[in-house]
Structures are given as C-alpha cells and as structure tokens.
Amino acid sequence: xxxxxxxxxxxxxxxxxxxxxxxxxxxxxxxxxxxxxxxxxxxxxxxxxxxxxxxxxxxxxxxxxxxxxxxxxxxxxxxxxxxxxxxxxxxxxxxxxxxxxxxxxxxxxxxxxxxxxxxxxxxxxxxxxxxxxxxxxxxxxxxxxxxxxxxxxxxxxxxxxxxxxxxxxxxxxxxxxxxxxxxxxxxxxxxxxxxxxxxxxxxxxxxxxxxxxxxxxxxxxxxxxxxxxxxxxxxxxxxxxxxxxxxxxxxxxxxxxxxxxxxxxxxxxxxxxxxxxxxxxxxxxxxxxxxxxxxxxxxxxxxxxxxxxxxxxxxxxxxxxxxxxxxxxxxxxxxxxxxxxxxxxxxxxxxxxxxxxxxxxxxxxxxxxxxxxxxxxxxxxxxxxxxxxxxxxxxxxxxxxxxxxxxxxxxxxxxxxxxxxxxxxxxxxxxxxxxxxxxxxxxxxxxxxxxxxxxxxxxxxxxxxxxxx
Numbered sequence: 001x002x003x004x005x006x007x008x009x010x011x012x013x014x015x016x017x018x019x020x021x022x023x024x025x026x027x028x029x030x031x032x033x034x035x036x037x038x039x040x041x042x043x044x045x046x047x048x049x050x051x052x053x054x055x056x057x058x059x060x061x062x063x064x065x066x067x068x069x070x071x072x073x074x075x076x077x078x079x080x081x082x083x084x085x086x087x088x089x090x091x092x093x094x095x096x097x098x099x100x101x102x103x104x105x106x107x108x109x110x111x112x113x114x115x116x117x118x119x120x121x122x123x124x125x126x127x128x129x130x131x132x133x134x135x136x137x138x139x140x141x142x143x144x145x146x147x148x149x150x151x152x153x154x155x156x157x158x159x160x161x162x163x164x165x166x167x168x169x170x171x172x173x174x175x176x177x178x179x180x181x182x183x184x185x186x187x188x189x190x191x192x193x194x195x196x197x198x199x200x201x202x203x204x205x206x207x208x209x210x211x212x213x214x215x216x217x218x219x220x221x222x223x224x225x226x227x228x229x230x231x232x233x234x235x236x237x238x239x240x241x242x243x244x245x246x247x248x249x250x251x252x253x254x255x256x257x258x259x260x261x262x263x264x265x266x267x268x269x270x271x272x273x274x275x276x277x278x279x280x281x282x283x284x285x286x287x288x289x290x291x292x293x294x295x296x297x298x299x300x301x302x303x304x305x306x307x308x309x310x311x312x313x314x315x316x317x318x319x320x321x322x323x324x325x326x327x328x329x330x331x332x333x334x335x336x337x338x339x340x341x342x343x344x345x346x347x348x349x350x351x352x353x354x355x356x357x358x359x360x361x362x363x364x365x366x367x368x369x370x371x372x373x374x375x376x377x378x379x380x381x382x383x384x385x386x387x388x389x390x391x392x393x394x395x396x397x398x399x400x401x402x403x404x405x406x407x408x409x410x411x412x413x414x415x416x417x418x419x420x421x422x423x424x425x426x427x428x429x430x431x432x433x434x435x436x437x438x439x440x441x442x443x444x445x446x447x448x449x450x451x452x453x454x455x456x457x458x459x460x461x462x463x464x465x466x467x468x469x
Contacts, residue, residue: 020212021245023232025406027441029175031325032381033285033345035293037182043281045336048091048111048301050076054339055087055146056457057155057464060106068095073120073142073275076109084159088143090277090300092118111301119274127193127270132162132201139197139266142275147262147339151240151249152432153464163256165204165247168195168263170219171211171230173237174324174440178282178295178342180260181216188218190267197266198258199224209242235406240438244407249433261342277301281337285321285346286383287313303336304344317349319386326440327453350385393448401442409433411442415452418459423466426459436460 052060059080064070070093075086093113101107122142127135136159139145150157157163171180184191199206208225220227228246230236239257249255258266261279268276277300284293292311304320312318321328323341337344401411409430417425436453443452 020229020231023230023236023241023245023406025402025404026233026235027404027445028173028233029325029444030381031175031286032383033288033293033347034176035178035282035284035295035343037179037295039280039295039297040292042278042297043302043304043307044113045299045302045304045306046113047096047303047336048089048093048113048299049303049336050087050090050109050111050301051336051338052077052087052106052108055156056149057153057461058085058087058146060087062098062106062109064095064098064109066095066098069093070095070111071118071120072277073122075143077106079146079156082156082159084137084140085145085156086140086143087146088120088275090275092116117299119276122269122273122275124273125270127196127200130200135197135200139269142269144262144265144269144275147259147265149239149257149435151243151255151257151435153460154435155460155464157256158254161254163202163204164253166198166202166206166256166258167239167243167246168198168206168208168225168258168260169237169239169242170208170214170260171237172342173234174326175234176282176284176343176345177237177324178280181214181219182295183261183280183342184216184218184264187264187267190264190271191218191260192223192267193271194258194263194265194267195222195225197270198256198263202256207242207246209237232406235438235441238435238438240433240435241406244409244433248408251427251432259340259342262340279342281307281341282343283307283311283346284343287316287318287346287348289313298337300339301336303334304331305334307344308333308346312346313348317351319347319349321345321347325384326444327437347383348385350387353385353387388449390449392450400445400447401439404441404445405438407433407438411439414459415439415450415455418455418462421462423463426463431456431459431463434460 052058060077061080062077063075070089072092074089076089077087079085089111091113093111096110096112098109099107140159146156148157206225207228208222209228209230210219212229212231214220235241278297280295281298282295289311320331320333322331322338329338405411414429417429436456439452439456
C-alpha cells in the first residue's frame with residue numbers, strides 16, 4: 001500500500017492512496033439534458049474568437065494586425081508580465097477584427113477561418129531528450145502554457161517557476177459535465193504523452209485523480225503519475241478540493257493544475273508537432289433536443305450557431321452558456337466556445353414565467369436545498385431556468401456555505417476578509433488554496449444572492465498585485 005503524509009496544524013496525517021478519498025460535503029445538482037455517449041459531425045464555424053480574459057492573469061499585448069494572414073499556432077498576443085507566454089491562433093485564416101472595450105482594453109481577436117486548416121509545424125520532439133526548461137519553452141512558444149493554471153491565485157503560470165506538484169483531475173463533477181473517459185477514448189497515446197511531459201517538468205509528482213469506478217486503462221494504469229481515487233458529490237472534481245486532500249498548498253509554494261483536455265493538447269503537440277485545439281464538446285441542457293444531446297468535435301473559439309441550429313427548443317428565450325450552469329459564461333446564440341470549456345449548456349431564460357409569490361414560493365426543488373443534501377429524498381432530474389429569484393441582500397447567512405464546501409477553510413470568514421480588503425486575514429484563512437469555481441455551490445445556495453465567484457476573483461487579483469510590489 002502507498003501512503004502520503006499531510007500536515008494539518010503541524011500534525012501528521014497519513015492517507016492510504018490505494019483507498020478512495022471520500023468527499024462528504026458538496027452537492028450534486030441533477031439537471032435534465034445529459035448527453036449520450038455518441039460523437040456527431042464536426043462543428044465548423046466561419047469565424048473563431050480568442051478571448052484574453054479566458055486566461056486569468058494574462059495581460060495581453062497584441063502581435064497581429066487586422067487583415068493579417070495566420071496559421072493555426074501563429075502567436076496572436078503575449079503576456080506583458082511574462083513575454084514568453086503567448087496565446088496562438090486556433091485556426092488558419094485572416095485576422096478579421098481586433099475588438100477593444102473601455103480604455104482600449106482588448107476584448108477579443110476574431111479570425112476568419114479558411115476552409116482547410118493550415119498548422120504551423122513546431123517539429124516532433126522526443127521527451128526523453130528534453131530538459132524541463134526546454135519543455136516549458138516549447139509549451140510557451142506553442143501557446144499551450146497559457147492553458148495551465150497555478151495555485152496560488154488561480155492564474156496562468158510563471159515560466160520561471162518549477163511546480164512543487166502538478167494535479168490533473170481525471171473526472172468532471174459539475175452539472176451535466178462530459179465524461180472524461182469518453183473524451184480520452186481513442187486518444188490514449190496523446191494522454192500518456194501529455195502526462196509524461198508534465199512529469200518531466202515538476203520536481204515532485206503528477207497526481208491524477210479518478211473515480212473509484214473508473215474503467216479506462218489509460219486512467220487507471222497511467223504511467224509516471226500518482227493515482228488518487230475520489231468519491232463524493234461535486235465539487236469532488238475541482239482541482240482545489242483534490243489538492244487540499246492530497247497535498248495542500250503552503251505559502252511560497254506553487255502547484256500547477258491541468259484540465260484533461262489540455263493534457264491531450266500537450267500530448268498531441270509533442271507527438272505531431274502541431275497545436276490542434278480540437279476537443280470533444282458536449283451539447284447539453286433541458287432545451288436541447290434529445291437526439292442532439294451528444295459530443296461534437298469543435299475547435300476552441302468556434303461560433304456555436306451551427307451547433308445549436310435546429311437543435312434547441314424554439315419560440316422561447318434561451319440562455320446559452322459556454323461551460324456549466326455554475327461557472328460558465330453567458331454567450332448568447334451567436335457566441336463562441338471559450339477556452340477551457342468542455343460543454344455548451346442551453347436552458348430557458350424564464351423571463352416569461354410569473355410564479356405566484358415569486359422567490360417566496362415554498363418549492364423544495366427550486367429553493368429548498370435540503371432536498372439535494374438529504375439522501376433519503378428521491379433525486380429526480382429537473383429543468384432550471386436562468387432567473388435569480390431575488391436580489392442581493394446586505395447580509396451573510398451564518399454557516400450556510402459550510403454545508404457544500406468540502407475544504408478545510410471557513411468560506412464565510414474568507415469572503416468577509418476579501419470584502420474588507422484585509423490581506424493578512426485572507427492569507428490566514430486559506431485564500432492561496434482556492435479558485436473562484438470552488439465557491440460556485442456556495443453562490444448557488446446563497447440566500448444573500450452574492451456574486452461569490454466574482455468576489456473571490458477580485459481577492460485573488462488584489463493579493464497577487466500586493467505581493468508583486
């Protein structure tokens with residue numbers, strides 16, 4: 001048996017790595033509209049959009065001009081703080097527009113795609129002959145390093161850092177999330193190559209988290225990694241939760257987290273020498289036609305018009321989300337797939353619904369979170385809409401968030417410290433370990449209707465800026 005020693009309050013705690021780590025706090029939200037495990041035709045879009053805000057902590061400097069020809073893998077912008085980190089074009093074509101907002105803040109770069117994708121060739125590489133620095137330089141040059149996040153701050157990584165450990169979650173637990181085993185099927189070689197590259201970078205271990213009932217050999221028997229099993233409700237699939245139960249982040253330590261789809265991206269890059277941003281995306285939600293709830297190959301940044309055309313309910317207003325209902329981005333019917341997202345969710349807006357008593361209606365399914373936490377109650381799927389059902393209140397309900405927050409952190413006091421701008425308290429209360437997505441369930445059940453994820457993001461940005469001075 002393999003054991004790992006953790007330190008909580010300076011007391012050693014041994015965890016048997018051959019047994020599943022059980023997450024008791026959390027909440028599985030059972031929504032209608034799960035995808036069938038079948039792959040349909042590739043979604044092609046005339047335009048592809050790159051959003052710099054998808055890469056948290058990235059301060060963009062544009063490297064191209066409108067009308068310029070680019071290939072897939074051509075750099076579009078670089079980070080002003082770390083110029084070696086670039087974001088590259090997902091497709092070949094012509095730069096259509098460079099959109100800016102207030103104070104000339106870069107909003108997006110739109111690429112008019114060619115019919116046939118041309119890839120910039122970086123050369124095939126033998127990982128065994130490469131140093132960790134060379135691997136990081138290659139990933140930075142190819143625009144892939146921007147997809148990797150670090151703790152603390154939940155932002156893009158610093159190329160000069162050597163991560164203590166790297167964490168890969170081999171399953172998603174968010175509502176209607178796609179099945180990682182199905183996504184990896186047929187691309188096992190890319191996945192293992194990506195893990196090998198990550199293992200060569202870190203001075204510690206690569207931790208791969210899976211479910212106890214995982215059947216895929218590429219996950220169960222992956223090489224050069226430490227396999228850890230997790231069972232329990234969402235957010236068991238969140239990297240922060242897994243880090244806190246395996247090897248928590250202390251001050252002055254840096255760990256990296258990688259999405260399994262991005263592990264495939266890394267593996268494909270080293271095996272073929274190109275940046276192929278095609279990924280399997282699940283089209284889900286109650287307003288998607290049952291026959292169209294499936295997986296579709298899409299390139300990051302693709303418009304969703306051809307995906308949702310004739311595939312969703314008509315005659316009502318719909319909410320289109322890139323990502324899941326808890327952490328995704330509202331994109332509209334003419335929006336695009338954001339980097340890092342693995343699903344497009346479609347639910348009703350609900351603006352034509354008028355409930356008697358409004359948010360005060362005693363409905364266990366919608367407003368009564370006890371229905372989901374109490375295992376004795378039947379867990380049936382339901383179709384939500386996008387209504388908030390109430391406005392923000394100037395209060396924080398005591399101990400309300402603890403019921404769905406499985407980390408060894410006091411979420412209520414951390415939020416108070418962030419709102420008060422108390423950097424010292426933020427550090428003591430564990431802000432280095434969290435990401436905004438870890439507060440999504442707290443936000444979902446919050447009686448006060450506070451935008452907790454936005455608050456946490458502001459706190460992390462403030463702390464990063466203070467520590468940089």
